[in-house]
Structures are given as structure tokens and as C-alpha cells.
Amino acid sequence: MVQSLDTGTAPRSWNKRGQDKARRLAAVAPWLSGKVLPSSRIVEALEVLVHSGDRVALEGNNQKQADFLSRSLAEVDARKIHDLHLLISSISRREHLTLFEKGIARKVDFAFAGPQSLRVAQLLEDRKLEIGAIYTYVELYARMFVDLTPNIALVCAEKADAQGNLYTGPNTEDTPTIVEATAFRQGIVIAQVNELTDELPRVDIPGSWIDLVVVADRPFAIEPLFTRDPRIINELQILMGMMVIRGIYERHGVTSLNHGIGFDTAAIELLLPTYGASLGLKGKICRNWTLNPHPTLIPAIESGWVESVHCFGSEVGMEDYIRARPDVFFTGHDGSLRSNRVLCQLAGQYGVDLFIGSTLQMDPDGNSSTVTMGRLAGFGGAPNMGHDPKGRRHSTPAWLSLITADSEVVRGRKLVVQLAETYQKGGEPVIVESLDAVQVGKNANMPVAPVMIYGDDVSHVVTEEGIAYLFKADGIEERRAAIAAVAGATPVGLKANPRKTEDLRQRGIVAYPEDMGVRRGDAKRSLLAARSIEELSAWSGGLYQPPARFRTW
Template structure:
């Protein structure tokens, strides 16, 4: 018999704590459905001080009933919560910190609340664990930020707690799974209780409580860009991307960021792309929310498939009527999934195309600017080389410039920028504002959205910098300067140097690839405004009121 010290530790304390919480709730009501007026009372019983709480706040769908309820708990009972949230987008997301209900925050994206986040951090009314991309934050739910409580939103639930999310499944599945399978408590707000669900998105046995909210969850049409606002500089950039990048490298699968540059590309496919004879040769498989500006390309037969992170308001009927292209359930509505779309965006795509607010002389870019701690969202995940990737495509192999026996390809990571933003703000800068934001906020690293060595192409109205061809940092810097116009970095390069880069193929100006600047006209857009998009969709796209002017 060997000497092995056996121990008598308790191994199910999470389980016992959950049982205790559920028993305490029984004193308030019985069953799975929380009466709406008891939600605060329930929260005060199931959320213990210091608990880790995930609160659904996708960049679109918001568990708004639950976040308001959380603001109303008695802070003597519920306090010092550690909030784990993909998005900080509503006032109460930060108010709970001011009231002391929560004290620690791990998040991904702050959008409209980014100035407040910065200020509260300075005041000390908020402590930040860290700023993440979406996939990182979800990953930590299974490692070192395992939730005690998950608060999510769905469209409908039945009496057993089965959830129907409709088009906006987004992050609901992953938030629920992490808590449900480690003795966390799952509460879902729903717009409606209905015992005949159109489909089941999340099994009822994963959900502890449902509550019917007084008003439907909040949701924003974040991915809608009005073609009327696209200007000719953006059209020129889009033409260069199509001809000088997509066609050159045979980009078949891709993700577009949200922005007018990428909306312009989508709207040029059925016109300029068609002229170049590119249909079926580029841009066939997408990971993308249902952008309304993609409608003309879909209708013209350019698009084989679109897999989505989330839905888009107004696109419901259109998506349902195009089930060969979009993913949907038996009920005919979109099935989205933020984790799988990010995973596919990282590992299965030829290209990611984004935009940024600042790009430094080495190619590092950031949307974090003075006074704003906006976070990352999902862009760095897709806008970086997936070093774990091992399968090939033509575009991916095309990025392998250095030969040898052990070469591999790279994902195309493309930034499209105008040399100046509104006002007089140069996009090409010597130093990112993010460097100062880092030191002001005490972040451990500078919040860079995409690192210079991950970027393969930058496109401005001046031309394309083929950064993947640069042999060293100096060449990368020069290629960027050549398309940086009259900004600081742009003025650092001589005409002779630019000419040499163009000859070497490190830089292309529009004329080098047969594009006339004067051809970049709004008349090239397949749709000139929202009304055109509706028409292209045969009336199936139903834009939210704020986009309608007819």
C-alpha cells in the first residue's frame, strides 16, 4: 500500500450555492417564469456580492430589461459584482458601477460609452480587468472568468424555458452554455412567452428562469449604411480594392467591416465588377451581417453564401426569401452565431477588409483616440494572420513572398482609409493617440486594433500599398508614406522613392492598374440610396424609419 494523502475537501460548492439560491427564490414564486415585478427581488437573492455576471449586450441586441433591473437592486445586498460584457452601450451599464453594484469590468467594445469609460476609469469609479476581442472574452468564460450569473435576451420562450432568438442569436448561446454547465444561474428576458416556438435556439434545460419584459429588448440597425452618403473618394478606393486586390489575388471568401468604404465595394460589384468580368471569380462566400448594401450583389448572382454574426433590422424578410444564400432555421428566419462567425472569420477567409481612424508610419492602426477607450470588438480577431491555419487557398498562398521549403500563406488584411478624416485630421500619423490613452488609463499594452505586421494592404485615395511585399520595416514605412498624401508621413518621401516603389510593385497608383480617377463617379453605385436598395430587394428589405425619406 502506497502512501497517498487523501483529502476530504468539498467538491461541489458551486452546485450547493446554486441550490441554495434556487431555494431562496422559491420563497418569492414557484416555477420557471419570473413575474416581471419580482425580477429585482429574484436578482437580490441569486446574485451574491462579488459574483461574476455576464450581461448580454451584443453590439445589436441588448438584455435591456435585465440591465435596468440590475440597476434597481439594493446595493447593500448586491455589490462589487465583476461584470463580463462584450459591449458597454447603455447608460445603466456604467450606472451600476457608479452605484457600487458592480466594481470590476471585463469588456470588448464600448462604442458610444467610450468617453464615459475613460472618465470613470480616471475617477476610480470603475476598475478594468482588461479589454478584449469578442472571442477572447468568450474564451475566458470557460477558463478564468466563469460566470456565476448570466443575463440574456431572447425573442420568445416556452414554459419549459426553451428559447427562440429569431435572427439575433448572436452571443446568447455561448453566454448561456458557460454558465449552465458550471452551476451558474441563467436568466433570460423574452419579449413573449409562447408555448409553440417557431424553433428552439437554446434548450430549456440550460435556462433557469425566464421573465417576460415589459418592452421588447432594444436593438440597433448598426450595419446599415445609406448609399446616398458614399462619396467619390470612397468609390475610387473601392475600385482599387476590387481591381488591385480582389481580382489580383482571387479573393473568394471575405469579411467586410462596417463603413462607407466597404459599402462602396459591395455596391460596385454588380456594376464595376461586372464590367471587369469578375462575377464568380471573386467575393463568393461571405462572413458578414446581412448588410443592406449587399442586396444588389446578391440579386445579381454574385454571392453564394453569407454567414452572420447577428441579424440586421429590416433585413428579416429579405433574408428569409434568400435561404440559398443566408443561414436560417425551419421557421425561415436567420440563424446567427457570433462565436462561429468570428471563428469562420478568423480561419476560413481569404480576406478581411476594415477601416480605421489612425494608422502610424509602421502600419499599426487604432480606433482608440484621445479620451475614448472604445475597445476592440471583433476586428483584431479577423484582422490578423491566423498562424494556426494550415489549409490553403489561392489568395492565401499569394501572400507567401519569401520562398523556401517551409513557406506558408497569409490572410489578406486590408485597411481602406482616406488620408484625412472629417475636419482636418490626418489618418496617417507619426504616433497613434492610443499610445497616450495607454499611459493615461494604465493599460498594460497600447490598444492597437491591427498591428502593422499583420496588415498586407493599405488603400487610400492615393493608391495601394502592397505591404506583404515589403522586405523590411523601412520598405513597409516607405510604401505607406507613398500613399499617405499630404500628411506627416506622406511628406517624408521623395518623388523618386515613390517612383521606385511603383516600379517594384510595392505601390500602385490608380493609373498603374488602369483606373482613371475621373471614372470614380456615384453613377457607378448599383444603388444610390436606401430606396434603391428596397427596390433591388423587390420590396423585401424594410428599412427602419430613420433611414426612410420617401
């Protein structure tokens, strides 16, 4: 009998997870009305539902925050609940780290920690926090289906009905993915909502995936992370934007793309209806976008440049504008945006031809990182989109245009563009001999340095000096020479060999503005389609309603 191979063990239970879940839920059943838990009971419910050592996925998203649940979790008795393993996209709020200060949580796997990056570094040094790993978003979700499946998911939505069906509104973001990983492996899903209602505008997540609903004490927190005030865009950024449009978008015929959130990419968005139109490029470039609804994209949309935008999340103030532009944005039958971080990251990885983003530091090989001394900021979505996806098999003209080998087996390449003004505002060089990330990684005992974008994945580097077409460089030495040739007055740039640089220009591996027909003197703020948030709102016909902090009129 074959089963005899499996010897010496008592009959195995194959539903331990389900039985454990049932026991936990039974303990809070007396407090529930259907799936609804009274808000006042949330802390004591968490003390029963969460067990020490659990993996807890906390929606700390990129934008929206399950802050009622995170604040409540920070209030549980750490003698009862401790050593949690937190899975969180973005460490964004004070109480996320209070969990570690109190000992409620011990270990964290995360993708981004912008606002809290200093405290993360401090807690790590104080041995109050242990890092599992730092991820790009989708990697963390991927492991939720492999070896980091959550025991508990704490998520948020705008509305729920009595059956637990959720309406996320425009910020669907990561919620369906986290819920799917948890609900279908006998984890417990708790959703905070702004309100209970009889009829939802639409269903974003089916009620049968949700165990408990609790009404938050106040609407979930959300930050306008993708609003860039055009008033702050400077002329160097405009010059770089002009070079990108001429030297990259036009030259490679880039029709589908993702933009980062820097002021330099905002400049590009605002140059399309003016400088781009003057080059006759409307309809030829920048048609299909994967990005959040950047307000600075409004003039290009209104001018008819944009066929479609699929979004990771939404952006505060853009709700009515999106609702009025359903041909461009992905919206539900209720009219509001449907975003989805996993699907937009998938589209941004495999479905578009170009990623362009900014960096805080770049080394002579083109490696870059936003992790700098004393800051553990993480990577966000950049690594997933900022590399050449080797699983890609379909061709587009832009992808094919990067082929340099002459062989019977070749493949094209994604355009991965890194923007870097050679100096930061404070006078610190951006292009440096060695990334701070290398030392930070050593200090934190990381197995490899926390690099955001690797140099060998970068196809183009753009500074205010010019463009280095790294994909054409033959070998690492030539790649270094090309980067040095656009590194300006940084120590790296000062080492550039003028004769080598001239050779690279002749061979089209380096181009300065004059080589691509861009006149430095044209790089004026008057070239921006909108020069203020007020003008963006005017372009939208008043549909874009910027948050108060951006209003000056």
C-alpha cells in the same frame, strides 16, 4: 497509500458551486411558476440571486441588449449587491455604466464601448471603474471557459416556452456561448424574453440550460448598426472601392471574405454589380461572405454574385429579405436567420481569405486603433479577423498568392486590408506619427497600448492615393516607405522620398490608380448600384424594410 500525499485537509466538497446555486435558486422558488419569474419581482430576485463580487455576464451584445435585465440590475440596492465583475461584449447602454456609478459593479472585461466610450474613460479616471482587459469578442468568451466563468448570465431571447426553451430569432449572436459557459459550470442563467408561448418557431437554446425566464417590460433593444446609407458614400470612397476590386480582389482572386462596416466597404459592395461586372469578375470574386446582413449587399445578392452569407448577428429591417433568400443565408426551418457570433468569427478568422476594414488612425508602421484621446472604444471583432491566423493549414489561391519567401518550409497568408482616407472629415490626419492609443494606454495604466490592428498583420493599406502592398515589403523600413507613399498630404506622407516611392512603384510594392488601370474620373456616384436606402429597398422588391430613421420617402 498514494492519497497520503494530500494531507492535512478536511474532506473536500467537490460541488460547492452546485450547492451555492441550489441555495440561491431555493430563495426565489416561492415566486416561480415553473421556470417563470413574474416581471414585477425581477429586482428583488436579482438581489437574492446575485451576490457581491460575482462575475456577471450581461448580454450587452454587439446588437441585441438584455436591457430589461440591465435596467433591473441597476435598480438593486448597492448596499446589498456591490463590486460585481461585469463581462460584457459591448458597453452600449447608459445603465451599463450606471452600475459603476452606483457601485453595484466595480470591474469590467469588455470588447467594445462605442456609444459609451467617453463615459468609460471618465469613470476610469474617477476610479469608479476598473478594466480587467479589453478584448476582441471571442477572446472574452474563451476566458469564460477558463478563468472567467460567470456566476450569473443575464441573456435575452425573443420567446420562451414553459420549459425554458429559447427562440432567439435572427439575432442568436452570443447567447448560446454565454449560456453554455455559465450553465455547465453551475452558474445561474436568467433569460428575459419578449413573450412566453406554447410552441416555439424553433429551439435555439435547450430549456435544460436555462434556470429562469422573465418576460420583459418591452421588447429587447436592438440597434441597426450595419445599415449604411448609400447617399453618404463619397467619390473618394468609390475610388478606393474601385482600387480594392481591381488591385486586390481581382489580382489575388479573393472568393471568401469579411467586410467591416464602414462607408468605404459599403461602396465596394455597391460597386460589384456595376464596376465589378464590367470587369467580368462575377463568379470569380466575392462569392462566400462572413458578415452581418448588410443592406448594401442586396444589389450584389440580387445580381447573383453571392453564394453564401454567414452572419454574426442580424440587421433590423432585413428579416423578410433574408427569409426570402434561404439559398444565400443560414436560416432555420422556421425561415428566419440563424446567426452565431462565435461560429461566424471562427469562419471569419480561419475560413475566409480576406478581412477589410477601416480605421480612425494609423501610424507610420501601419498600426491602427479606434481608441483615440478620451475615448475607450474597444476593438469589437476586428482583431480576430484582422490578423493572419497562424494556425491555418489549408491553402487557397488567394492565400498562396501572398507567399514571397523561397524556402522549403513556407506558408501563405491571409489578406488583411486596412482602408484609410488620409484625412478625416474634420481635417484631422488619419495617418499620424503616433497613435493616440499609446498615450491613452499610458494614462489608463494599461500594460500594452490598445492597438486594434497591428502593422505587421496588415498585408495591404489602401488610401485614396493608392495601394501599399505591405506583404511584399522587405523589412520595416520598406514597409514605412510604402505607407508613406500612399499617405498623401499628411505629415507622414509629406516625408515620403519620391525616388524611393518610384522604386516601390516599379517593384509593385506601391500602386497608384493609373498603375492598376483605374481612372480617377470614373469614380462617380452614378457607379453605385444603389444610391439611397430607397433604392436598396427597391432592389429587394420591397422585402428590405429599413428602420424609420433611414426612410426619407
